[in-house]
Amino acid sequence: MAESSLKPMSSEVIEPPVTTGSAPRQDETGSGTESDDARGYSEEVEFTAADDPAVNPKFESPLLSVKNLGLWYGNNQALHDITLDVPEKKITAFIGPSGCGKSTLLRCFNRLNDLVDGVRIEGDILFEDRSIFDVRTDVNALRKRIGMVFQKSNPFPKSIYENIAYGPRIHGITSKRKLDDIVERSLRGAALWDEVKDRLNESALGMSGGQQQRLCIARAIAIEPEVILLDEPCSALDPIATSKIENLMMDLKSHYTLVIVTHNMQQASRISDFTAFLYLGRLIEYQETEKLFISPMKKQTEDYITGRFG
Amino acid sequence: MEKHTTHFAEQLEQLSEMIMRMGGMTEEAIGKSVRAMTNRDSTLAQEVIDGDLEIDRLELEIDDFIVELLVRQQPMARDLRFLATAMKIVPDLERIGDHAVNISERAIELNEEPALRTLVDIPVMATRAQEMVRGALDAFVQGDPETAWSVIHMDDEMDRRMDQFFRVLLSHMLEDPRTITRALRLTFVAKYFERIGDQATNICEQVVYMAEGKVIKHPRVQKESRDEE
Structure with missing residues (x-):
């Protein structure tokens, strides 16, 4: 898969080759190749929410705008005609059963799917009104502006300090004082500073799972992105660590636009x-969170969130 | 999409049954309280008063069950609306039971004095009240907003009947002051029926919310907030 071709990118939020956990990536792309029948969903979805404002709100100046996006892994179509706006400085959640395409869609935003063999994409994604697929788009610059945090925390096997300083350094910052500032600001931003300030030179691998995940968020913040993509960031964490990450996300949205993929509907509804809601690679319904969880418009949404199928 | 019946679905069914049972008990209490009055049967009236304990007990049991389901299932969408609705209508049912007790208390008092001829309207109001309670519960269990709306419309008739009945009683009191005590007791009874109608209406407003996710109560407040927007 993609890992072998993954060079250390300018953006440190991309998982580095050394510690790449293939699990999160294969989770979604793998399920794309799995037959839908095998999962028990044989019925076709009859509806795509593209043009109905009642189930797909439009925003005046969305930061990210997905336009009729289709995506194929070889002959397998993983996304069908997705149209969706992501508003600025909000938290947008993608939910749906495994294999619905939610992680695939998330990975499109910073072109991580480019790294997968045999991927074909139709349609477009606009980031501040410019196509991210444009030949002139510098993918590394794009990934600096749109960072990613993965399901499995993936700190570099280095010190806590070096984990944060790595990204800014390869972006050309060499001043020790500046780096110190960035490290402190990022760790504070990720609500981690007080816990680790006395052991910045210890290995990041000695931290707890929740701390490692917050370190990955701090690492993402260090290069000052505009968007942070989070792919199941809490699925391996206990409720306390989860709650810390959730509070952190709520704080972060005053400065950043967050897009999160989660299996945990309660989490989506909380934050x-x-x-x-995606199903079989299609967008079924997109709503204000409260509306979606209290009175969804589509029966398929209702059936999914009330646990009546699957 | 593949459907499956969950344990949760069975529990929701069980909750529906409990609420229906509670509703049935209140409906029966209304019927008995009126018969206690028309047949001058104070024993029956006492039966209603004693029976209210069962209704109260069931209310507590249902409350516990709802909170348990909220904690264990963390329901969403229609399940959430169903439980939120159940939580709000159960106190209404309990109050309806209390009104039947109040009617029975007035019946016992009235039965100790000579009968007044003006009782005629009471059974009609009682029948309407029972119909409204039954209709409200059917609407709830079937999640049927149309039935709910038809009950809500019945409430106007209830209010009219109560005003009319009050005027009749007033003329009695003016004609013959010896009827004042009894006429006042009957005024209360009419008011209890009118309140039962209101409570059935409350239930139905909740049912419309449950079925359609649309809030229809307090139209004036809603108009204000619309105007502000």
Whole structure:
């Protein structure tokens, strides 16, 4: 898969080759190749929410705008005609059963799917009104502006300090004082500073799972992105660590736009402003979170969130 | 999409049954309280008063069950609306039971004095009240907003009947002051029926919310907030 071709990118939020956990990536792309029948969903979805404002709100100046996006892994179509706006400085959640395409969609935003062999994409994604697929787009610069945090925390096997300083350094910052500032600001931003300030030179691998995940968020913040993509960031964490990450996300949205993929509907309902429900690679319904979880418009949404199928 | 019946679905069914049972008990209490009055049967009235304990007990049991389901299932969408609705209508049912007790108490008092001829309207109001309670519960269990709306419309008739009945009683009191005590007791009884109608209406407003996710109560407040926007 993609890992072998993954060079250390300018953006440190991309998982480095050394510690790449293939699990999160294969989770979604793998399920794309799995037959839908095998999962028990044989019925076709009859509806795509593209043009109905009642189930797909439009925003005046969305930061990210997905336009009729289709994606194929070889002959397998993983995304069908997705149209969706991501509003700025909000938390947008993607939910849906495994294999629905939510992680695949998330990975499109910073072109991580480019790294997968045999991927074909149709349609477009606009980031501040410019196509991210444009030949002139510098993918490394794009990934600096749109960072990613993965399901499995993936700190570099280095010190806590070096984990944060790595990204800014390869972006050309060499001043020790500046780096110190960035490290402190990022760790504070990720609500981790007080816990680790006395052991910045210890290995990041000695931290707890929740701390490692917050370190990955701090690492993402260090290069000052505009968007942070989070792929199941809490699925391996206990409720206390989860709650810390969730509070952190709520704080972060005053400065950043967050898009989160989660299996945990309660989590989506707790923290997100908008929620999109995907099923079999299609967008079924996209709503204000409260509306989606209290009175969804689509029966398929209702059946999924009330646990009546699957 | 593949459907499956969950344990949760069975529990929701069980909750529906409990609420229906509670509703049935209140409906029966209304019927008995009126018969206690028309047949001058104070024993029956006492039966209603004693029976209210069962209704109260069931209310507590249902409350516990709802909180348990909220904690264990963390329901969403229609399940959430169903439980939120159940939580709000159960106190209404309990109050309806209390009104039947109040009617029975007035019946016992009235039965100790000579009968007044003006009782005629009471059985009609009682029948309407029972119909409204039954209709409200059917609407709830079937999640049927149309039935709910038809019950809500019945409430106007209830209010009219109560005003009319009050005027009749007033003329009695003016004509013959010896009827004042009894006429006042009957005024209360009419008011209890009118309140039962209101409570059935409350239930139905909740049912419309449950079925359609649309809030229809307090139209004036809602108009204000619309105007502000």
